[in-house]
Amino acid sequence: MSRPHSSGSGRGTRSLPAGQPAAQPAVRDLSEGMAARGRRPTAQRLVVLEALRGAKRTVTAPELFDQLREDNPLIGRATVFRTLDSLVDAGLAQRFERPGHVYAYAACSSAHHHHLVCTVCNTTIEIDEAALGMLTRELESRHGFTVHHATLDFYGLCERCAQQESA
Amino acid sequence: MSRPHSSGSGRGTRSLPAGQPAAQPAVRDLSEGMAARGRRPTAQRLVVLEALRGAKRTVTAPELFDQLREDNPLIGRATVFRTLDSLVDAGLAQRFERPGHVYAYAACSSAHHHHLVCTVCNTTIEIDEAALGMLTRELESRHGFTVHHATLDFYGLCERCAQQESA
DNA sequence: TATATATTGAGCCCCAGTATCAAATCAATC
DNA sequence: GATTGATTTGATACTGGGGCTCAATATATA
Incomplete structure (x- = not known):
């Protein structure tokens, strides 16, 4: 019943290396994104991003979580989920x-996307919202339905996996 | 930790009431469907269907499972899943x-559906596969992707809820 | 009717995701 | 620089859907 993940006793947050240039995209994006929601750009969040x-x-x-544990044995399961x-x-x-x-x-950077997901290698290709536009409008008019938000995911084979499949 | 579901000691299958007319759609559909896959039309499967x-x-x-338990306390959890x-x-x-x-x-009788789901009243409208056809084909040619299966759900307001919303 | 095969039900495990809470850390203020 | 209040973290326990196992039992076929 007890989970593995034995580790030290680390608690609390670990600050970002403040003296760093901090001009890398991830750092800046995280700072801005978190600031916009009144949250803090912590080291853990940076690592996950x-x-x-x-x-x-x-x-x-x-x-x-498993991947991050390799380089950072102190990071917690709940932290990754959160x-x-x-x-x-x-x-x-x-x-x-x-x-x-x-x-x-x-x-992702922009708002909302849909995906082509390869069921073999999990490669993911983004589809932009626009591709859905026509379909959405047709359904709205046909069913008197007001669409607020949609989820659309296609599963299948990416080009490479399809080639290997047929080989 | 222990699950509830206390019950008797019933084991094995229970036969269909053989003397019955057995002309009801579910019975016949089950018999045919199961026969086509080399499986047996049991009482449990009929009840679930x-x-x-x-x-x-x-x-x-x-x-x-919870619903079936009310009328048939002997049916097993695994059986419902299976x-x-x-x-x-x-x-x-x-x-x-x-x-x-x-x-x-x-x-269902036909193949595969997608849905318009009202976020207020949970009314669900089915969309047939055909509506997706054009979009699928365009994505396949544009991204070299082979689509096997898609999930598509639109969330928003059905006609009635939209009217009440604006009232 | 006898025999081989399929199905069932109870109980178990697995694991993704969430809640909890004390410890640790940060930001703001003095 | 020290203090203080709010956030975040990590360990842990819990929840619940789903799957597996296996002896008991029912069904199909000879």
Whole structure:
């Protein structure tokens, strides 16, 4: 029943290296995003954001947690989950449902996206909102429905996996 | 930690009432659907299918389990989960993801649907696959992606709720 | 009717996600 | 620089959906 993850006794936040140039995108974006929501740009949040941006594919919170643990054995499970939510809240990340009952996360800058998700390698391609425009308008007029927000995810094979599949 | 669900000691399957007319749609559909997959039309599967058809909305496995327990205290949790999968496999039901990490099920005849969901009254309007066709084809050609399956849900206001909103 | 195969139900585990709370840290003020 | 109040963190426990196991039992076929 007891979870693994034995570790030291670290508690609380660890400040950002204040003397650094701090001109890197992630640092600035985090500072701005957090400030906009009255929250603090902590080292943990920076680490999560950078890992998210470094990932070429969408990742789940547990995946990210395991990965981050390798370099930063002190980071907590709950912190990763909470941070991902904070990043979504700040508009720095996006959350969507992956088949099999897990949330997947991806770094993003703009508001809202939809995805092409490769079921083999999890590569994720963003589709912009505009692609949905026509479909949305047609459905609205046909069903008398007012669309506020949509989630759209296509699952299948990316170009590379499709080639390997046929090989 | 221990689950509730105390019950008797029933084991194994219970046969269908063989003497009955057995001309009701659910019985026949189940028999045919199961036969097509080399599986057996058991009483439990019939009960699940009928409950699914009787539901006016989509239901989750746990919801269905609780409901079925009222009339049939012997039915097992695992059986409900397994049966729903079997029904989906046989084309008698459809499974999709409900926000919050649960599978929802609905009896169905045709293949695959998407939804307009009213965020006020939870009314759900089905959209058929065809509406997506053009969008799918465009995305496939633009991104070299092979779409196998899509989830699409629009959230907003149905006609009635939109009127009450503006009143 | 006998026999092989499929299904069931209870109980267990797994794990994603959340709540809790004391400890640690930060920001603001003095 | 020290004090203080608000935030954040990390460990842990809990929740609940879903899946697995396996002996008991029902069904299909010979």
